[in-house]
Amino acid sequence: MRHDASTLMSPTDVNGATAPQTPMGEPDMTARNRLVIGLLLVSAFVVILNETIMSVAIPHLMTDLGITASSAQWLTSAFMLTMAVVIPITGYLLQRLNTRPVFILAMSLFTAGTLISGTAPGFEILLVGRIVQACGTAIMMPLLMTTVMNLVPAQSRGRTMGNISIVISVAPALGPTIGGFILEHFEWRWMFYLVLPIAIGALALGAAKIQNVTTPSKAPFDPLSVVLAALGFGGLVYGLSSLGGDTSHGAGPSIFPAWLPVAVGVIGLGLFVARQFALQKRDAALLDLRTFATPLFTICVVMMAISMMAMFGSLILLPIYMQNVLGLDASQTGLMLLPGGLVMGLMAPFVGRLFDKFGPTVLIVPGSILVSGVLWTMTTLDQFTAIPFLLSLHVVLSIGLALMFTPLFTSSLGSLTPKFYSHGSAVIGTVQQVAGAAGIALFVSLMTLRTTELVADGAELVPATSQGIQLAFLCGAIISLFAVLAAFFIRRPPQPVAATPVPGH
Numbered sequence: 001m002r003h004d005a006s007t008l009m010s011p012t013d014v015n016g017a018t019a020p021q022t023p024m025g026e027p028d029m030t031a032r033n034r035l036v037i038g039l040l041l042v043s044a045f046v047v048i049l050n051e052t053i054m055s056v057a058i059p060h061l062m063t064d065l066g067i068t069a070s071s072a073q074w075l076t077s078a079f080m081l082t083m084a085v086v087i088p089i090t091g092y093l094l095q096r097l098n099t100r101p102v103f104i105l106a107m108s109l110f111t112a113g114t115l116i117s118g119t120a121p122g123f124e125i126l127l128v129g130r131i132v133q134a135c136g137t138a139i140m141m142p143l144l145m146t147t148v149m150n151l152v153p154a155q156s157r158g159r160t161m162g163n164i165s166i167v168i169s170v171a172p173a174l175g176p177t178i179g180g181f182i183l184e185h186f187e188w189r190w191m192f193y194l195v196l197p198i199a200i201g202a203l204a205l206g207a208a209k210i211q212n213v214t215t216p217s218k219a220p221f222d223p224l225s226v227v228l229a230a231l232g233f234g235g236l237v238y239g240l241s242s243l244g245g246d247t248s249h250g251a252g253p254s255i256f257p258a259w260l261p262v263a264v265g266v267i268g269l270g271l272f273v274a275r276q277f278a279l280q281k282r283d284a285a286l287l288d289l290r291t292f293a294t295p296l297f298t299i300c301v302v303m304m305a306i307s308m309m310a311m312f313g314s315l316i317l318l319p320i321y322m323q324n325v326l327g328l329d330a331s332q333t334g335l336m337l338l339p340g341g342l343v344m345g346l347m348a349p350f351v352g353r354l355f356d357k358f359g360p361t362v363l364i365v366p367g368s369i370l371v372s373g374v375l376w377t378m379t380t381l382d383q384f385t386a387i388p389f390l391l392s393l394h395v396v397l398s399i400g401l402a403l404m405f406t407p408l409f410t411s412s413l414g415s416l417t418p419k420f421y422s423h424g425s426a427v428i429g430t431v432q433q434v435a436g437a438a439g440i441a442l443f444v445s446l447m448t449l450r451t452t453e454l455v456a457d458g459a460e461l462v463p464a465t466s467q468g469i470q471l472a473f474l475c476g477a478i479i480s481l482f483a484v485l486a487a488f489f490i491r492r493p494p495q496p497v498a499a500t501p502v503p504g505h
């Protein structure tokens with residue numbers, strides 16, 4: 001990825017305006033920016049991979065640690081919950097601190113969490129390690145996207161955002177495959193032992209090589225907003241994950257109704273939004289919601305939410321279908337999901353170049369149609385479905401998602417003024433976690449309810465599970481139609497991105 005030094009966007013000043021352009025004749029600036037973005041990409045891939053790597057380890061952990069399925073599920077749910085709570089705070093961190101200290105903070109937390117998890121003597125310490133890991137992961141992705149928006153010119157962002165799409169879409173898809181391979185040959189601790197030297201190397205290299213590429217500004221900190229964000233986003237993710245996650249593992253009844261944390265999350269989110277509206281009048285919001293004053297950003301975020309629901313819902317539902325209906329084992333299931341993840345990764349840079357040349361519409365429209373078509377086709381899956389057909393469906397689904405992710409990330413953040421890049425990145429990261437949890441909860445809950453109903457009526461378990469999966473994919477297919485409709489309203493952001501006032505500012 002080569003850019004002339006004169007075209008690179010410079011850091012923003014304290015008022016959000018673009019600083020003077022880098023003068024000609026400074027190729028070291030181009031090399032510096034490429035190095036910074038490259039290190040952030042590699043580091044982000046490593047940390048995001050760990051969000052789903054534990055999903056196939058539940059049976060092993062139950063045996064080795066002597067815990068129930070509902071307890072083991074917390075190792076994934078707590079990771080998502082922590083991400084949802086911490087990400088809204090990253091908008092403040094990215095304004096207040098410079099690039100290098102934020103990177104060191106993120107990778108130090110992730111490395112420490114990996115070490116704690118690998119050496120954990122029991123479940124409680126392992127859970128603490130996963131939470132520390134998630135804190136570092138939550139900071140890394142907004143840091144990566146905000147840095148790219150500040151360094152890469154609008155006309156070249158597509159190819160760079162394509163690389164980011166590899167991190168965001170492929171790393172979670174590869175997690176179960178890598179986790180399954182490790183568990184087949186080693187004990188579960190090696191999922192952390194193998195990652196630890198990579199994390200240490202990324203931290204050391206980043207600390208030595210990453211330079212500060214943004215200008216920090218004074219940003220007020222509102223503790224009440226942090227509490228409300230934890231209640232709102234944390235309550236939603238916990239509630240939605242509980243609705244889907246526990247039932248899928250046969251957990252016992254909860255000590256409180258499943259709807260209660262969702263209700264707490266909705267109330268907390270409402271109070272959080274009201275608080276941000278009040279604070280942003282004096283530029284003191286923890287998460288500035290004036291990003292939604294830009295219609296293109298809002299449409300992109302809605303489409304992104306639908307896409308993440310489809311991806312995470314499929315990631316959780318397809319393994320259940322492959323193992324409980326088709327009779328595949330865990331390693332075979334992981335291998336079945338691998339081609340789709342690889343295809344998505346291979347396509348991402350290519351899609352980025354197409355975006356730079358043709359804009360988002362020619363990519364997002366066919367991508368949304370492909371995703372919707374696959375989800376509708378998956379409503380026909382049963383115990384007689386051929387393995388090659390299922391594999392081809394997952395690959396086509398991955399192609400559709402690949403056509404959507406890069407244009408959505410680039411168009412959403414590119415529609416904002418530089419002042420709001422950090423807040424926009426935090427909004428996108430939060431939406432990803434909430435939508436992912438919602439997709440898992442929606443798909444698995446519908447499958448479980450329908451399966452239980454049919455078994456109670458005397459149906460055999462395998463065909464009943466198959467019909468439950470069909471219902472879940474039917475709901476996803478219906479939701480996908482809204483993404484197809486919204487796709488026609490996505491346009492390329494104005495170029496160049498100017499630091500114009502945002503309505504209501």
